[in-house]
Amino acid sequence: MNSLLRIINRNNHNINNAIRYFITLPTTMKCIEIPKYGPPEVMTIGTRPLPVPKDNEVLLKVTATGINRPDCIQRAGMYPPPKGASDIPGLECSGEVVQLGKNVKDLKLGDKVISLLSGGGYAEYCTADAPLCLPVPKGLSMIEAAGICETYFTVYSNIFMRGKLGHNEKVLIHGGTSGIGTTAIQLCKSWGCEVFTTSDGKDKCKSCIDLGADHAIDYTDKNIKFEDYILEKTKNRGVDVILDIVCGEYVQRNIKSLNEDGRLIIIALLGGPKANVSFTKLMLKRLTITGSTIRVRDVAYKRTVADGLIQNIYPLLESGKVKPIIYKELNVKDVVEAHRMMEANEHVGKIILNIKF
Template sequence: MRYIDVSSPGGPDVMRVVDGPLPLVRAGEVLVKVEAVGINRPDVAQRQGSYPPPKDASPVMGLEVAGTVAAVGEGVQDFAIGDKVCGLANGGGYAEYCLLPVGQTLPWPKGYDAIKAAAVPETFFTVWANLFQMAGVTEGETVLIHGGTSGIGTTAIQLAKAFGADVFTTAGSADKCAACEKLGAKRAINYKNEDFAAVIKAETDGKGVDVILDMIGAAYFEKNIASLAKDGCLSIIAFLGGAVAEKVNLGPIMVKRLTVTGSTMRPRTAEEKRAIRDDLLSEVWPLLEQGTVAPVIHAVLPFEQVAEAHRQMEESNHIGKIVLTLQG
């Protein structure tokens, strides 16, 4: 099979298409003939050398794929050869064949093709786990989502709105803010010329929001705390603005009884990922099939243009997902 190899940590041009053996399917896994691959920030970090894969995972990049089941491992009963599936990989997605643990594998939503299906798993797993399982977003609450036009952001806006929350978000241009509001955000805040904490205070009559989904980290920490209502929750999923917050006043956390939590998907156990998968099948797949929510796709590029896909990710001008296709 062909796969994307990284010769050494570096920029997008260190990636090359090379030939290698097919992965061997093990018990509890399905081997997928890949038709499309989603690009994600962790892929960029892995290419740069700052996000190494777990010891038992494929060293090849790629965390979400869609395609056709080519083989099934011992004990697999939910899927058969020829089924159209997508899923969250532990690695190995940038390849013509990829292994998926059966507990992280889902059927394509009805009416979806490979490109749309490949744009779902990583962001929907992440948003469901952090916004709904951990932060407990419920109908009638208010949510602030940073990075509203990222793959995570476009997913979070739609899901929070679909489950009855009022959504605020941040983005870096007027066009991006307009895209967020079209997806269902009540108010999109241009962080380049507006103070999001001040806007949230004004929009909520000083109360603040119930939940914040944050991928910025240290640079936003104090303003996030200021923007939360009593008993609010700050859920941190990345550190694009730094991981170390210095000289932080912890008083508001105590006074407002706040919860600060965070997670990353890759180290979660197979059982934890299966629980997220099961929730997605029961709670979110119907919404995808009804068209209530949908992945936002910015660009679709041929597999061989993986370097260009990573450049687009790093430039951060995209709205939604960037997908590689192996079809034709």
């Protein structure tokens, strides 16, 4: 009898909880829209119907979202969202589960999660693939947690999965004070690696060192070339892995900077998508050049990355050995300022929008 009463009470609690969310969900939401492509000022606050989760999705009430370079590129008209994805910008968020798709079994209403998104994060509500909703790491606020997914998924999948970075190897991270860079520095140091970085200006180079980098090269100093510096410090051997956000004329310089069997991973094209390259060094040193963008990958692949994060990176996050570096938290209404800040390269770490319209 007591067991039966417990079952009834538990089911009543779940039903009441579901009713509470169903009743309080609005039919519309506020969001940031890009009515036309252009500078940050083109973004406006709009109203959209509340999104409806598909069978394997959940609806999240968004707490905060991270600003990422692809958001700016999308706003400028050069990075359209994948087919079927929301045209609202925002590739990651923290939030609360408020509605479940009919096939979702491993999440429940009220769960606090973080999620990698294909779009939609700059809004009061967004849908997210249930397998990509991860628990908020213990000890982190929802604001801090909002800055995890895009950078940690990118760094882990590229440096550790594609680049196969080994313990005690040497790595070069271009753009050391970006969200990607601040994440990569910490994770590579946690692997016991010697970390080289590039950044713009002495102050930012100091920030890289403070985060744990062994070497920070000021790329605005015309008297220093990163490839020459690396070869000098490594006794002409070079580094084992390079994470590159520049491409363009950096490709040949990266090849010069790599050790035998080195791996060059290109994840952005800030210096342009084309390069003049001599492949002689590539052949002699048996180099690998690869690249990726995670936004267009399927859910199964992204879940594989998520499993690696939970197994290998969550213990570091929850112990405080690594953490998302938050440069500034802004209200979503200040999204124009946030994009200006991103494009001016003012930041060290992540710029976060709290979603309070």
